[in-house]
Amino acid sequence: MATDPWADVLDHAGHRDPIGAELVEWLAGSPRFRAFAEVHRAKIRKKLRTAGDDEARRDVRAELQAAHLLLADPRIELAFEAYGAGKVGPDLTITYRGTRRLNLEVTRSHGRPGATDFSLPLLAKLRQLPPSVPNAVLVAIGGTSAEALDVAGASTALRARADAKDEAFFTRRGFAGSRGFYERYLRLGGVVTWCEGGSGAGRAALWSNRSARMSLPEPAIRAVLQCLRNEATGRIET
Numbered sequence: 001m002a003t004d005p006w007a008d009v010l011d012h013a014g015h016r017d018p019i020g021a022e023l024v025e026w027l028a029g030s031p032r033f034r035a036f037a038e039v040h041r042a043k044i045r046k047k048l049r050t051a052g053d054d055e056a057r058r059d060v061r062a063e064l065q066a067a068h069l070l071l072a073d074p075r076i077e078l079a080f081e082a083y084g085a086g087k088v089g090p091d092l093t094i095t096y097r098g099t100r101r102l103n104l105e106v107t108r109s110h111g112r113p114g115a116t117d118f119s120l121p122l123l124a125k126l127r128q129l130p131p132s133v134p135n136a137v138l139v140a141i142g143g144t145s146a147e148a149l150d151v152a153g154a155s156t157a158l159r160a161r162a163d164a165k166d167e168a169f170f171t172r173r174g175f176a177g178s179r180g181f182y183e184r185y186l187r188l189g190g191v192v193t194w195c196e197g198g199s200g201a202g203r204a205a206l207w208s209n210r211s212a213r214m215s216l217p218e219p220a221i222r223a224v225l226q227c228l229r230n231e232a233t234g235r236i237e238t
Contacts, residue, residue: 096220146205
């Protein structure tokens with residue numbers, strides 16, 4: 001594969017990685033994604049090389065697949081780890097129509113969806129969200145229905161702990177007690193649940209945080225949902 005300019009990125013442990021094979025298809029099928037990947041080639045290579053197991057590599061896949069789908073919309077410009085590689089900050093920063101900006105932190109649900117399962121992953125992702133800009137968390141799940149993940153239940157469970165002043169629960173997880181939790185929680189504009197498989201409107205859903213200091217810009221988040229629902233054709237709904 002010496003003639004393949006991406007061989008050093010896509011080969012893993014002496015063989016072509018299945019995730020790398022998907023990446024080849026995305027690079028070939030989308031000039032915008034290829035341009036994005038070329039700019040961030042070193043980051044992508046490092047992420048794939050340092051992913052310690054199959055689950056970690058699937059996490060990287062989710063970030064790259066989300067970028068591939070989002071770049072199907074020419075109104076969206078995308079930055080990768082704009083706050084610095086290895087630093088606390090969201091994975092993707094979206095600029096919509098040149099003006100509306102929002103951050104998107106990408107994660108995967110590794111267990112069975114449900115409020116109990118998702119409350120701790122959601123809590124962990126709050127630490128990635130910076131102030132003074134709209135933020136969303138994108139959660140990739142299995143199955144065919146984005147509604148399977150009870151984001152509202154997870155949010156309610158965390159707020160109940162904070163309201164009950166369960167300080168030890170939050171301090172053990174790196175927050176300055178319940179006050180520190182709320183300071184971060186108010187930075188969360190919403191959670192997008194996205195099925196990596198499936199198709200159609202049920203593939204992506206939005207839960208909005210009505211308590212957020214900065215709500216998600218409606219045209220931009222609508223475009224995000226449209227992209228995530230149209231992997232096969234790249235068609236953008238109006």
